Amino acid sequence: MELQKLSIGNHHHDDTVPAEGGIPAEEEMFLPHKSDGSKRPQFTDFEGKTSFGMSVFNLSNAIMGSGILGLSYAMSNTGIVLFLILLTCIAALSCYSVHLLLRSAGVVGIRAYEQLGMRAFGHPGKIVAAIVITLHNIGAMSSYLFIVKSELPLVIQAFLGQTSSSDDWFMNGNYLIIIVTLGIILPLALMKHLGYLGYTSGFSLSCMVFFLSAVIYKRFNIACPLEVFGNFSVTTDVSEDTCTVKYLTINQETAYTIPILAFAFVCHPEVLPIYTELSNPTKRRMQNIGNVSILGMFTMYFLTATFGYLTFYGNTEAELLHTYSKVDPLDTLILCVRLAVLVAVTLTVPVVLFPIRRALLQLLFPGKAFHWLRHIAIALCLLFVVNLLVILVPNIRDIFGITGATTAPSLIFILPGLFYIRIVPTDQEPMTSRPKIQAACFTALGFIFMSMSLTFIGIDWMTGESRNLGGH
Template sequence: MFGSSGKHQRLPSTSNEAGRISLGNQNVAAVQPNVERTVSYTNSKSDTAYDLEPQDRHSLDSITSGFSYNRISTGGEAVEETTTGHVRLRDLDADEHSSFDAERSRERSELSPTQRTDSLSEELPHTSGASMISSFFNLTNAIVGAGLIGLPYATRQAGIIIGPILVVIVALLVDWTLRLLAFNSKLSGQQSYQGLVEYCFGRTGLLANSFFQGAMAGGGMASFIVVVGDTLPHVLTALMPGIAESGFGGVIFSRRFVVAFFVICMAYPLSLYRDVGKLGKTSAFAVVAMCTIITSVVVEGPRIDPALHADPGTPVELVNTGVFQAIGIITFAFVCHHNSFMIYGSLRKPTLNRYFEVIHISTGISTIVSLVIAIVGYVYFRDKTQGNILNNFPQDNLLINIARFLFALNMIATFPMETLVAREVIDQLFFRDKEFSMRRHVLITTALCAGSLIVGETVCNLGVLLELTGGLSASFLAFILPPACYIQLSSGRRFTWKTLPHWLCICFGFTVMVLSTVLSIRHAASSKESVGSCWG
């Protein structure tokens, strides 16, 4: 994090390895074994100095540029040449306990950007101390939420060739930009997405980020409710057909009642948690549910009534015209940037090395399961593929009903993570200088859950909801802001070969955001299932 301008904050090291790294305008010097050593560099944009302990030697070559540095070993022998415009910050993850000081975040928010400074290896006191396994479950659950069952529909939109390619491309971009966000937060000293964007772009950036982040979280909450409404009534009716046929059963098994009951009695209490680390067990269950869904679709697809499949003469579309709508759905499925800061901060030892490992494993597994359900689900139903692939199966299929039930519980378990994000956006915008209030916490949580419940009860076309939320908000949060913040934080010229990937990612994000949103609105306007049919 940023240190005070003109000053260095040093972190001691007892390592026997000799050497000193000097970056930017700092003098190159060597130190002897068994003495304290630091890494120093200067960000020319803010004229701010930073100190780090070089230990873990973690390379961030793929995401860092814009700084200059020298590195020498004991005795002054240069081991790496000075490089202008690019820095290999191998030592950013030096301290096992490096992260952000949560207790000082309020004080820092009241300071100017040049005053809002900390050591990059400052330790964060944790309340949750989540393990890497728990963080893996949280991140995987955040990635493959409601968007998972919409991926066959995305493949229908883009085609059997383009669809899987888009899944891989989006997954790679998400992996890269998640790591880029963590690196940006280290440089800026911010522990939230809003704080990072405000640091880089001021109040205007904060407002823009809050809008898109709030829309993403709200869209996620609403889509989870739509999934619950699509699944649980079918399950309950299949389990208790006698009750379902009675007048009383017709009420309690209706979509409106079931959704309201499960949101109020299960999702809402979980949403009152303030610590994402405590949701690790529910996220572990959600990942198990995800595996069950994949298995049920693969196994039951060939066994259901052939009349539910695509007509025998219907071809498998290799390339289709709905590429940008498909990108919106896939982006929604993978994007978890808006709650990645909470997952990162909940790690017991939140170093970049550990967090990057969590990111790689989570995105890798999510990509595999996404490809399986996207391809298999589309091949089975082709032009009949619905926005929720489980709706393509009959109501009385036992294995599919188990998958429906587990996926509904998955959504209920994931719902609180989106609520945490939406609540944080509101707190940062309107109550950042106020002490925590349990009354305010409960009121905001209640309002968020009630609002999403209304939307989820009214809109029941999951595909359209995923397209709109993914195209508008997810693209901005995942593909535009992370590289833009990095370019803003880095020193040197902004337009160089080293920053070309960042600019290409920004252009890709804007293209997807505009085209996907426009096309999705047109689709929603022409769709008979977008609004109103949920009330029958």
């Protein structure tokens, strides 16, 4: 899942970017069979072996993330037409952003996001890029653990044959994420190499296809208005408009829509590492891979959002799977979907953590050899922070919203545009040239988008209205 934002991408990332003063174990590649101990060549001199189709699969995995669970909620607060327009715009802008990254990388022969920052703005640029990627990955880890927090109690409840929650400790999501973190995630995160976990990306994408199939199937098996089970309540009053499709809607929750969509399309730190592994690598070939991958995820996102929305309409919650429990908490199909998603996101967290630790080691201990104490301490600190966030944040919508409003526009809009302007020589493209002006406008759009999203989200928080929407 959103590992995918990191599994395929960052394990290649690690085996292509040498650290200052040596290659600590943290920066060795995930898949050790490719290690030859020699100096890493620039991608312009390196012939990868990954086919076009497998590269599409890898980048699709990088795009696909936990944000898919929030898309139906986004559509319920925009309407189908506005959602489609926004989704199309974000997808198109993501393709253009890939173009900017590939163009910048082609000029300097660098295949790492942070290293482009280094080339464009020196050490401060590298620091900013690393921090943005780190914060985004922490947001991704938080979203995964939030899914564990909200879904694992429901899975346990279904296995016990209970139709309502209890006060037992093993039904408390906060306790469960701590147990999962200590029992599964931490041991995996402490391993020196996590290469084999990269193969979970295929399983994760399969889980999402299974999830989409279940959403489409349930659309034709759940009646509207909802016949909720037990003590559950719905957020929309039963009226003649309850089951009416809305094509254009603007409300206070609409502020979360664009950040959620942006969060769902972030894959840009993984574009260059995948480019490196591509056989017969050319900019046009990699751009086509980006376009095909984004188009495929666009289709999956739109289908998931549409069928989820047409199932629950105004009752859609910020985490779609949780909404199904209101209808039938013992539903076997949804239980299978939950189990698949839970396994996928749990195995994803250590892989997402690995590149964060690598970035922190580069920033805090550049050139230092591998040391188990640093290796373990950083993992413990990161997992502690992420668990604290998940316990304190009341809604996954807030994680999607804040992450999508800050790090996503930075990775999609702002940094690629700035890199392009700074790296492409002015003798090739003057600042007054059309490509440079377009890149500048693209960067400005990112700042505008970030400012507007944060403003609207801040207003929503201060007013305190509709805070129960999408809650768990």
